[in-house]
Amino acid sequence: MIVYDLSCSAGHVFEAWFKDSATYERQARQGKVVCPTCGVTTVTRGPQATQVATGVSRDRSVKASEKQAEMRAALRELRSAVESNLENVGSNFAEEARKIHYGEAEARGIYGETTVEEAKALDEEGVPVARIPWIDREDA
16 A cells, blocks of 8 residues: 555645555546545645665554554444435435525435536535545445
């Protein structure tokens, strides 16, 4: 695993983990690396410090694995809370969010799927929307 400091075209800085540098490059090219703050997919890698192999690298690897496990557990809890408390509207998310926002449907918490472009359009209309990381159950 490799961690990169990334920044989006809107100036937000965030950290992301990848299997290796090739995985980062591929996902970035495909627009799959998304700023968690604003949803922008135009991201760049920041400068990375060179690392020299020392005897403590194994300890760092263990700590990194522990951190990854903690993050997976937190994402599992987030998914569980979302699924327990909100209505899944699937691919109709953007349409249903607009209906709720404009008073054409019952006000309630919803979740579902939408494109980055559609999420940006919702945001521009003033429809509250947030992108959340969604971990597969088998990866949780």
